[in-house]
Amino acid sequence: MSILLKNVHLLESPENERTDVLIRDGKIAVIGKGAADSAKETAGCETTDCSGRTLMPGLINCHTHAYMSLMRNYADDVPFATWLFDRIAPVEDSLSNEDAYYGNLLSIMEMLRTGTTAFADMQMFPRMAVKACADSGMRALITRGLVGESRDDEGAKRRLQEAFDEMEYGKEIGAPCDFGLGPHAIYTCGKDLLRYVGELAAEKDLRVHIHLAETQYEFDTCMKEHGKTPVEYLDSLGLLDREILLAHCVYLTDGDYELLKRPNVHVVTNPASNAKLANGFAPVKRMLEEGIQVALGTDSAASNNSLNMFGEMRLLTMAQKGVSKDSLALTAPETLDIAVKNGAAAIGRCDLGAAEEGKTADLILIDENAPSLRPLYNRKASLVYSASGYEVTDVMIGGKFVFRTGEYLTIDAEKVLFETERIAARYR
Amino acid sequence: MSILLKNVHLLESPENERTDVLIRDGKIAVIGKGAADSAKETAGCETTDCSGRTLMPGLINCHTHAYMSLMRNYADDVPFATWLFDRIAPVEDSLSNEDAYYGNLLSIMEMLRTGTTAFADMQMFPRMAVKACADSGMRALITRGLVGESRDDEGAKRRLQEAFDEMEYGKEIGAPCDFGLGPHAIYTCGKDLLRYVGELAAEKDLRVHIHLAETQYEFDTCMKEHGKTPVEYLDSLGLLDREILLAHCVYLTDGDYELLKRPNVHVVTNPASNAKLANGFAPVKRMLEEGIQVALGTDSAASNNSLNMFGEMRLLTMAQKGVSKDSLALTAPETLDIAVKNGAAAIGRCDLGAAEEGKTADLILIDENAPSLRPLYNRKASLVYSASGYEVTDVMIGGKFVFRTGEYLTIDAEKVLFETERIAARYR
Numbered sequence: 036m037s038i039l040l041k042n043v044h045l046l047e048s049p050e051n052e053r054t055d056v057l058i059r060d061g062k063i064a065v066i067g068k069g070a071a072d073s074a075k076e077t078a079g080c081e082t083t084d085c086s087g088r089t090l091m092p093g094l095i096n097c098h099t100h101a102y103m104s105l106m107r108n109y110a111d112d113v114p115f116a117t118w119l120f121d122r123i124a125p126v127e128d129s130l131s132n133e134d135a136y137y138g139n140l141l142s143i144m145e146m147l148r149t150g151t152t153a154f155a156d157m158q159m160f161p162r163m164a165v166k167a168c169a170d171s172g173m174r175a176l177i178t179r180g181l182v183g184e185s186r187d188d189e190g191a192k193r194r195l196q197e198a199f200d201e202m203e204y205g206k207e208i209g210a211p212c213d214f215g216l217g218p219h220a221i222y223t224c225g226k227d228l229l230r231y232v233g234e235l236a237a238e239k240d241l242r243v244h245i246h247l248a249e250t251q252y253e254f255d256t257c258m259k260e261h262g263k264t265p266v267e268y269l270d271s272l273g274l275l276d277r278e279i280l281l282a283h284c285v286y287l288t289d290g291d292y293e294l295l296k297r298p299n300v301h302v303v304t305n306p307a308s309n310a311k312l313a314n315g316f317a318p319v320k321r322m323l324e325e326g327i328q329v330a331l332g333t334d335s336a337a338s339n340n341s342l343n344m345f346g347e348m349r350l351l352t353m354a355q356k357g358v359s360k361d362s363l364a365l366t367a368p369e370t371l372d373i374a375v376k377n378g379a380a381a382i383g384r385c386d387l388g389a390a391e392e393g394k395t396a397d398l399i400l401i402d403e404n405a406p407s408l409r410p411l412y413n414r415k416a417s418l419v420y421s422a423s424g425y426e427v428t429d430v431m432i433g434g435k436f437v438f439r440t441g442e443y444l445t446i447d448a449e450k451v452l453f454e455t456e457r458i459a460a461r462y463r
Numbered sequence: 464m465s466i467l468l469k470n471v472h473l474l475e476s477p478e479n480e481r482t483d484v485l486i487r488d489g490k491i492a493v494i495g496k497g498a499a500d501s502a503k504e505t506a507g508c509e510t511t512d513c514s515g516r517t518l519m520p521g522l523i524n525c526h527t528h529a530y531m532s533l534m535r536n537y538a539d540d541v542p543f544a545t546w547l548f549d550r551i552a553p554v555e556d557s558l559s560n561e562d563a564y565y566g567n568l569l570s571i572m573e574m575l576r577t578g579t580t581a582f583a584d585m586q587m588f589p590r591m592a593v594k595a596c597a598d599s600g601m602r603a604l605i606t607r608g609l610v611g612e613s614r615d616d617e618g619a620k621r622r623l624q625e626a627f628d629e630m631e632y633g634k635e636i637g638a639p640c641d642f643g644l645g646p647h648a649i650y651t652c653g654k655d656l657l658r659y660v661g662e663l664a665a666e667k668d669l670r671v672h673i674h675l676a677e678t679q680y681e682f683d684t685c686m687k688e689h690g691k692t693p694v695e696y697l698d699s700l701g702l703l704d705r706e707i708l709l710a711h712c713v714y715l716t717d718g719d720y721e722l723l724k725r726p727n728v729h730v731v732t733n734p735a736s737n738a739k740l741a742n743g744f745a746p747v748k749r750m751l752e753e754g755i756q757v758a759l760g761t762d763s764a765a766s767n768n769s770l771n772m773f774g775e776m777r778l779l780t781m782a783q784k785g786v787s788k789d790s791l792a793l794t795a796p797e798t799l800d801i802a803v804k805n806g807a808a809a810i811g812r813c814d815l816g817a818a819e820e821g822k823t824a825d826l827i828l829i830d831e832n833a834p835s836l837r838p839l840y841n842r843k844a845s846l847v848y849s850a851s852g853y854e855v856t857d858v859m860i861g862g863k864f865v866f867r868t869g870e871y872l873t874i875d876a877e878k879v880l881f882e883t884e885r886i887a888a889r890y891r
Binding site (some may be wrong): 114340354366 | 734781792851884887891
């Protein structure tokens with residue numbers, strides 16, 4: 036199947052230049068003059084006029100917990116410990132697989148609506164996340180959250196087994212998912228388990244996804260218990276030699292920056308969650324100056340409370356400019372790169388993150404007639420500083436539309452809203 | 464004319480409680496059981512079923528320059544002086560009245576779309592702002608920007624005359640506008656002019672709207688030239704005895720808080736503009752603790768670059784929580800009060816800012832089926848932490864719908880987009 040997108044504006048092209056893009060076999064086959072001719076030679080090619088729309092690669096949300104939209108706005112304006120232990124954890128522990136399935140779909144609905152085409156997920160219900168992705172066509176890097184002291188810990192063994200089972204399940208049902216290993220954090224996983232995860236990741240060529248240096252308390256405790264910063268500690272266990280996503284990295288020392296520079300290390304910053312849970316602002320400007328790769332995540336809807344990557348881009352750049360008192364900190368192009376290109380690198384999918392021939396067609400269309408984006412002097416600035424996310428009209432993943440002119444094509448939205456309200460009623 | 468809104472959720476009512484609201488003669492006439500009966504007795508009452516929607520007072524944007532959406536995304540990621548003197552000012556100086564009319568309407572379109580029902584505007588083109596409000600039905604407090612050394616300064620006299628002329632014009636054409644005096648700043652207005660503005664404000668019972676303590680440079684220069692902080696200096700000229708809107712107030716000393724506590728003083732915080740222009744974060748948490756009245760503004764689309772008050776609320780609370788490392792800083796209800804109730808007080812319209820019987824019907828409806836707001840555990844949290852602004856479906860000002868189920872009823876949106884693009888083409 037192929038689709039010809041006519042008269043699109045590309046993000047990089049001049050204001051008045053429109054072009055055509057041919058999508059074939061899930062990839063961007065031709066951009067430019069040749070696209071229409073190639074389309075003629077392609078049987079059953081569908082043509083869409085995209086006048087007045089910008090085409091760009093989808094945003095990549097590199098840290099979330101998709102089932103947790105079930106706890107959106109359930110516990111706000113409370114201290115971190117109350118939030119986690121008294122409010123969120125009891126609900127989380129009482130969720131069924133079916134509940135989690137609808138929670139995952141609700142998150143996917145919000146992400147698609149606001150132009151996200153892939154996410155990196157740390158899950159308690161990985162099978163349900165895989166199923167939700169398969170059913171909706173959403174792309175994800177799924178990691179089952181792991182906790183426990185050592186490789187012999189029964190809980191850890193069970194969760195690791197689940198992680199591997201879901202990889203098989205994902206392949207069976209053809210889910211658009213990649214898989215990794217998700218040790219929760221250095222304070223919930225013992226030394227031996229962390230080392231073992233690193234060994235497994237090397238052996239099976241899997242990415243690792245972990246929370247790191249999120250709170251002052253985590254930093255202080257790590258220094259006290261191990262005489263190392265969280266980053267140094269993780270490095271001492273071999274994990275910074277792996278392809279790894281480090282969510283948060285708010286508390287860093289000068290020495291930590293050196294360790295984070297490796298090409299296999301991806302810091303995922305979550306500005307809303309860090310601000311809202313009162314952990315402060317990660318030193319993203321400095322990380323970029325040091326040459327560290329930074330991607331962007333929303334964290335879950337229970338701590339954000341939104342999965343809208345446009346809002347997250349805006350908060351990221353605003354916070355960095357405000358904290359550093361430097362209006363040139365995180366320019367619009369840099370911020371977009373963090374949300375798109377660096378996201379693709381973080382989830383190990385360098386076939387994504389660019390509207391270029393040969394790349395996989397994970398693409399979104401933006402309505403240039405939205406008053407919020409007018410007049411159009413500078414597309415990149417308008418997307419970072421002015422867009423709300425609701426200017427997204429269409430979302431395509433792997434060459435297939437999943438959201439089109441404001442409608443979900445693969446999700447029964449009414450049912451998801453009904454089911455999630457039914458679940459929420461239990462906790463009100 | 465009257466309108467019966469059936470089955471609305473009010474912001475303050477429990478999750479399952481729906482009610483009816485009768486709007487009559489521009490006011491909220493009846494809330495609750497009696498509304499439907501009163502409607503029957505009212506000739507020509509229109510009834511709308513609002514199931515699945517929340518009714519709340521419209522947001523009040525207390526500091527902007529509406530014509531400046533013409534410069535949206537025109538000058539980003541540059542230092543403040545480059546932004547203002549090299550990029551914005553030359554465009555501003557070359558705008559015609561007609562240009563400004565369309566710029567004002569573009570801003571009004573964005574504000575209505577995202578639930579703002581009134582704004583406080585410091586204008587270079589006050590007549591065009593008044594006309595745009597009259598034509599669209601938008602409410603505003605208009606102040607003509609004033610600059611000059613003294614009351615005898617020719618430019619100052621001309622601008623003051625304009626200010627008074629536009630008040631007359633507004634009355635003539637029945638614009639839904641109030642008027643005040645807008646001395647630009649302490650660094651663009653001399654002592655005598657500022658004193659004179661204070662005298663005129665007292666004599667004619669007008670509000671004053673000024674930029675204050677926005678930058679470190681302004682603070683340092685004021686200390687050097689006058690031996691006083693900007694707040695102390697303005698007080699020494701009698702202006703803090705007037706009803707006054709102080710936009711920004713980023714740089715404050717301990718002593719300044721005392722001076723800002725007066726009931727006639729309204730601080731207007733503009734978190735996006737302050738962050739983006741690298742002025743930092745205003746100490747809003749402390750201002751609230753000190754009992755200072757704080758309202759919220761977006762500043763102009765040239766420095767924000769959005770007029771979406773939902774985005775602004777979110778940034779405000781996130782930044783305050785992040786800076787103070789206090790997750791209880793600026794709770795959702797406090798943030799909403801700042802954007803609504805305090806805004807009404809700031810613009811001197813205590814008939815606005817609440818969905819209560821007897822209040823003027825400046826109201827908005829919110830789509831509760833938006834995935835971004837689901838599930839609905841806590842309406843106020845969902846509006847502050849999760850909403851993008853595009854969940855707003857309907858906007859009513861003075862009892863008349865001006866935006867309904869996503870359509871502008873009083874603005875030719877296509878023409879405004881066409882005209883503003885035509886103007887922008889000159890500057891590309």
